[in-house]
Amino acid sequence: MRITCPLCGSRDRREFYYYGAADYLARPAEGAGLEAWDAYLHLRDNPAGMTKDLWYHEAGCSAWIEVTRDTTSHAVLSSRLVAAVESADLPGRSAPARKKAAPRKKKGTS
Amino acid sequence: MVSLIATDVFHGLLPVLQGPLQLAAATPARITSVMPFRGRAGAVQTALGRMGLGLPEPGQSREGKAAAILWSGRGQAFLLDADPEPLAGIAALTDQSDAWAVMRLTGPGWDQVLSRLVALDLRPSGFPEGAVARSGLNHMNALFRRLADGVEIWVFRSMAATAVEELAGAMARVAARG
């Protein structure tokens, strides 16, 4: 199995550490109800087909990556950096310089 | 300031010679990791530009007159043999001079040596001069930089002896094939 790191390119799966479902990126807001936290921590789908999960490029560039793959064919369909996703979503972090930067630079600043 | 006597990171294990292959010590005198603060990549780029360098793109490096800079991971670069003072306040700077053991593997067949230890296509055709990659040297986290006549291999200082043993073994096996 090979995973494409957005920074390093196609790499052997052994370079990566598996974390879990990409649901971990959708952290409930401060003060969210117990149900939201329960769902965030414990409730997961178990799809036959497309799924998204988090991998860490441990023996590589140290980036967290969201990988989209197919559980029935084992095909790795796409991958993207978690940092770029997060920084765009966090309040107060949309400095103009970041928007102007090329995608790769953007990651470098987060 | 107290001046301490530096110890050879390879403890006399290098150089290793095997037929036309050579493994030699090449740890830079000064290594500083540079991680631009959020939104300050442009300022870092400008400051490095004044030093005759720049922020390298992923998998790239830049060579100045006396200094050099290597991409070393997401949002990070290693500044070599230069005073990082101009970057103070705009990037997180960490002195890593004593943290790495750096070797240069040269001679015809160096790529065959690495292919026994690295799950990466580092042949000259796919890994041109100046290119950098983070990957594993067998089970060790490593950094590779392509040189004109070979490759530079970086491992954590604590892994120096293991790295030399692995590389020397692979060199012997490649050399034995003639």
Ligand SMILES: [Zn+2]
């Ligand atoms: Zn990577």
